[in-house]
Amino acid sequence: MKTFIQTLYLVLFFCLYSPMSLQAQAADNPIALIKQNYRNALVNKSPDKAPLIKTLSAIPPEEEVSDQSVIELQQQYPISPEEVALLVQTLDKNGSWTDINYNDTKRSGWEPKKHAERILKLTKYYYQKKETLPAAELSQIKDGIHRAMGFWFDSRLVCKNWWYNEIGIPLTLGSAFLLFEQEMNEQERQAAIEVMQNAKFGRTGQNKVWLAGNVLMRALLQNDWELVKEAQAAISSEIVLGREEGIKTDWSFHQHGPQQQFGNYGLAYISNMSFYSEVFAGTPLAFSQEQQKILTSLLLEGFQWIVWRGYWDVNAMNRQLFKNADIDKTFYLSFAASSLLKGSDPITAGKIREMIQRNSLSNTAPNTFVGNKHFSESDYTLHRTPRWMASLRMASNRVIGTELINEDNLKGYYMADGALYTYIRGDEYHNIFPFWDWRRIPGITTYESNAPIPTPYQHNARNQSSCVGGTSDRNSGITAMQLNRNGLTAHKAWIFTENYILCIGGNIRSDSTATLMTSIDQRFRRGKVWSCSDKRFFHDNTGYILLQADTCVALTERKQGQWHDFMGMYKPMMLEDDIFSIYIKHRKNKPAGYAYLVLPGSSKKQTQDFRTDDIRILQNDEKMQVVIIGKWCYAAVYKEASIRISEKEEIDIAQPGTYIIDMESGECKGEPFIL
Incomplete structure (x- = not known):
């Protein structure tokens, strides 16, 4: 019994x-379940994130931070008892910290936000350790949190930048309030809700998601189920394709108009949405299968293309050219990818895990994610081989090239004029920006001048041409751009193959007497520079072969510069380093042109012995650029034309665009420009 x-x-x-x-x-x-999921996500209880946290912990965190994605990345670092003890010890009786400038008026990198971030750090530690810490130590931390929160509630600090007031501060403190909810008295809870009420539903794209997420935290604090549902509906309403801002049908991301924003708003979007995917999983508000698929497709069909061996592509940083941004943004994306695992099917989860592993800084295996992709809605091309990656960023009358906001990107005016970067290790352009000549951004054609760099808001800042686009065919592709702004015209095309990039330019002219130049590359000097007859150059595992050009200049210079000069939030501090630069100075008085090869992942001998007989440039002018490589004909056509590919055969092209023609089969694959 x-x-x-x-x-x-x-x-x-x-x-x-x-x-x-x-x-x-x-x-x-x-x-209750959503709250628990939220808290678990905040303290990274998922085992998939443990390896990321371990690797991240070995990298010193940045001290001057404005990028919200990096701020949230730093929240992933394990919190040490020593850090917490120092924060508690240095906390003033009134609940402030003396090293924070609470009167700061900056619009970017606003110092009082550090106060909110420290409260979050203390509440995270308290939440994780409250069952194991000695009572006296726990009481000290708890008292410190109460005082720090009280100071913020009483001070009612306001930033000149609306984003901090409505998004940044509620986003940080809302998380702290949820973790510390059981310890707050009613007066504190009401004060916390008042802080969260600064965020209301509204705006578009990622700003809409941030605001709705802040409303969600307020709803959870108020235990208001109807408001929770409303917030979830606002968040999930942005998981759609093809709107003016947000996810585009080519899996790029736009914000602030038709502008590629992978590294700024796009990264925040995928990170936030993956977080909410984890928070709502297993609840009545879980994202639908269709919504989950859109998010994983954005990750695998969009973001996966732009990271290489743990480094973020410069062309996808947008205006956020912060220190170590290429590493930090990739880490943050990996955390986002890990959050998406929870709601994904096994096959998709496997692909996500492969992506995370592929972009580990310690990974030395050959790249297995290869191909050529042109993001037609963002004028952006990626080319990946087993050994190297290249990226190309352009602009058109449809796509904004760059922006300058809150003193971010003060010198980036030319960053979408055909900027071409090649990566082997991934660190080729890591933290190079203080030393750059911003008129020699790799790949661009512009004026040689010592005048100040223009700003994106000056007259004629956008490219006044619709002839920008690209065609991909398996592991090769052609991308073309008609550059037309500030009195300068150039027809530029790039042919991507498995072993090299052929760069050609024609009809380069201007209404100015200033010298025009095309930059081939500009990066840190690594070892010696080899050259042969001013036509072949080799440096840092990369060869450069001039096929057609005017004067070519290759030099190394000791350069000085500071981050503050182009990212205003940094404190002025002069730095210096050695920079390698190679560029073409074009002849004056008549239209100029160029043709050169870039051989990433090569050697000095391979550069010296490389045979160019197989490459035939048939035409390079304002009408079209036509190249034959083996059996393939690559063409960028700017006006209706006929391409003579042999003595007996012509192909009529009725629509301007980019085309790849198999001369053996006659098959023609092409993408007309969006006119």
Whole structure:
């Protein structure tokens, strides 16, 4: 009888506490489950994130931070007892820290936000350690949190930049409030809700998601189920394709108009959405399968293309050219990818794990994600081989090239004029910006001048041409751009193959007497520069071969510069380093042109011995640029034309665009420009 009763108790126990039973309880109290999911996500309870946290911990965090993605990345670092002890010890009686300038008026990198971030750090530590710390130590931390929160509630600090007031501060403090909710008295809870009320539904794209996410935290603090549902609906309403801002149908991301924003708003979007995917998983508000698929497709069809061996592509940083941004942004993307695992099917989850592993800084295996992709809605091309990656960023009358906001990107005016970067290790342009000549951004054609760099808001800042586009065919592609602004015209085309990039330019002219130049590359000097007859150059595992050009200049210079000069939030501090630069100075008085090869992942001998007989440039002018490589004909056509590919054969091209023609089969693959 005793055994039977014990067995009955066990059956009842498992019935009450089985996963199905927990799900039933969650259905009865979904707010409690969402809160718990939220807290678990904040403190990274997922085992998939443990390796990322371990690797991240070995990298010193940045001290001057404005980028919200990097701020949230730094929140992933393990919190040490020493850090917490120092924060508590240095906290003033009134709840402030003396090293923070609470009167700061900057619009970017606003110092009082550090106060909110420290509160979040303390509440995270308290939440994780409250069951294990000695009572006296726990009481000190708890008292410090109460005082720090009280100072913020009483001070009512306001930034000149609306983003901090409505998004940045509520986003940080809302997380702290949820972690510390059980310890707050009613007066504190009401003050916390008042802080969160600065965020209201509205705006578009990622700003809309941030605001709705802040409303969600307020709803959870108020235990308001209807408002929770409304916030989730606002968040999930942005998981759609093809709107003016947000995810585009080519899997790029736009914000602030038709502008590629992978590294800024796009990264914030995928990170936030993956976080909410984790928070709502297993609740009545879980994202639908269709919504989850859109998010994983954005990750795998969009973001996956732009990272290389743990480094973020410069062309995808947008205006956020911060220190170590290429590493930090890739780490943050990996955390976002890990959050998406929870709601993904096994096949998709496997692809996500492969992507995370591929972009580990310690990974030395050959790249397995290869191909050529042109993001037609963002004028942006990526080319990936087993050994190297290249990226190309352009602009048109449809696509804004760059922006300058809050003193971010003060010198980036030319960054979408055909900027071409090649990566082998991934660190080729890591933290190079203080030393750059911003008129020699790799790949661009512009004026040689010592005049100040224009700003994006000056007259004629946008490219006044619709002839920008690209065609991909398996592991090769052609991309073309008609550059037309500030009195300068150039027809530029790039042909991407498995072993090299052919860069050609024609009809280069201007209404100015200033010298025009085309930059081939500009990067840190690594070892010696080899050259042969001013036509072949080799440096840093990359060869450069001039096929057609005017004067070519290759030099190394000791350069000085500071981050503050182009990112205003940094404190002025002069730095210096050695920079390698190679560029073409064009002849004056008549239209100029160029043709050169870039051979990433090559050697000095390979550069010296490389045969160019297989490359035939048939035409390079204002009408079209036509090249034959083996059996393939690559063409950038700017006006209706006929391409003579042999003595007996012509191909008529009725629509301007980019085309790849198989001369053996006659098959023609092409993408007309969006006129």
